[in-house]
Amino acid sequence: MSVKVLITRTVPGDKGREMLQLFREMRSLATAQPGYISGETMKSNDRPDVFLVISTWESASDWEAWLLSKDRQAIQEKIDALLGGHTHFEMFHYRLRD
Numbered sequence: 001m002s003v004k005v006l007i008t009r010t011v012p013g014d015k016g017r018e019m020l021q022l023f024r025e026m027r028s029l030a031t032a033q034p035g036y037i038s039g040e041t042m043k044s045n046d047r048p049d050v051f052l053v054i055s056t057w058e059s060a061s062d063w064e065a066w067l068l069s070k071d072r073q074a075i076q077e078k079i080d081a082l083l084g085g086h087t088h089f090e091m092f093h094y095r096l097r098d
Contacts, residue, residue: 003060006090007053015082016049022082023053026075030055033069035062037081060091 011019023041030036035058044050057063067089068071080086 001093003055003057003063003091005053005055005063006089006092007015007055008088009051009053009079009083010047010085011049011051011071011083013049013098019079019082022075022079023051025078026072029056029071029075031060035059036066041071060093063091 010017027039027041030039036055037058039053039055042052042054044052057062057066074089
């Protein structure tokens, strides 16, 4: 069953350009990972410093393997350093009707 992972980051105003480059690097690596389906990056209309990434994976275990990969963690460390904090991840799966 596929899962969607919502990743939210509040990016300081002067770090947007650097952050977008790191987002691109992360996406480029993710596309080569087993189970990766798609991803999109959006910016909040109401809060221009808030970015949302929606990443779709074939399974929770595919996402978790990517989450724990050394390549992803190396870029995540750079992202968190720019943020001055941590990234928030939340996984969702499709629910069948009752």
